[in-house]
Amino acid sequence: xxxxxxxxxxxxxxxxxxxxxxxxxxxxxxxxxxxxxxxxxxxxxxxxxxxxxxxxxxxxxxxxxxxxxxxxxxxxxxxxxxxxxxxxxxxxxxxxxxxxxxxxxxxxxxxxxxxxxxxxxxxxxxxxxxxxxxxxxxxxxxxxxxxxxxxxxxxxxxxxxxxxxxxxxxxxxxxxxxxxxxxxxxxxxxxxxxxxxxxxxxxxxxxxxxxxxxxxxxxxxxxxxxxxx
Numbered sequence: 001x002x003x004x005x006x007x008x009x010x011x012x013x014x015x016x017x018x019x020x021x022x023x024x025x026x027x028x029x030x031x032x033x034x035x036x037x038x039x040x041x042x043x044x045x046x047x048x049x050x051x052x053x054x055x056x057x058x059x060x061x062x063x064x065x066x067x068x069x070x071x072x073x074x075x076x077x078x079x080x081x082x083x084x085x086x087x088x089x090x091x092x093x094x095x096x097x098x099x100x101x102x103x104x105x106x107x108x109x110x111x112x113x114x115x116x117x118x119x120x121x122x123x124x125x126x127x128x129x130x131x132x133x134x135x136x137x138x139x140x141x142x143x144x145x146x147x148x149x150x151x152x153x154x155x156x157x158x159x160x161x162x163x164x165x166x167x168x169x170x171x172x173x174x175x176x177x178x179x180x181x182x183x184x185x186x187x188x189x190x191x192x193x194x195x196x197x198x199x200x201x202x203x204x205x206x207x208x209x210x211x212x213x214x215x216x217x218x219x220x221x222x223x224x225x226x227x228x229x
Contacts, residue, residue, distance in 0.1 A: 105150065109146060115142055116139050122135055150193075152192075152198075153192045155200075157203050158185065160183050162203070166192070167190070167203050168201065168202050170202050172207045173207065177206075180206055184205065184206050186203050188202035
């Protein structure tokens, strides 16, 4: 009975001693691992230049400024060459588009020239002038239809109000029959192509007649007047 009691009384003390020894061992192990976690130790005479070389080899360090300059210069030259090629290609495409537009316009007008040639040939052997006039009118009507189909419009003039955007006044004529600014005569017709003005119409425009100046005598009184009462 005494032996059991002594063993039971000694067990708590033994447990405390074991715990303190375990904590001391853990501290010693952590201290021994600390230098390894911080990194391998370096000899006193070792050179630190290896670290930048390793960083540069991984691609994260500074680059060579001369190589970077050459790369940027090459990229600039390539960009300039691409832009020059684009500009030449755009100019060539624009010229091709203009040529195609002219081709289409000429194809539309060719029938008019053909009919004009036929009209001239018929006029040489015509017995009556009326048939020649009729043929010319038919050719003119064909040209008007072709121009209208292409978008060519003749500017209205006679009887219209003068518009400096599409009309060019080459003369003014005094008249009371029409309001001032009314177009009286068309000298040269004008045309628009789509929304663009090809040629302004040359016209004669009406203006208000000027009043004759009153005739005065030497003393400043109107001539022909009676004596004042």
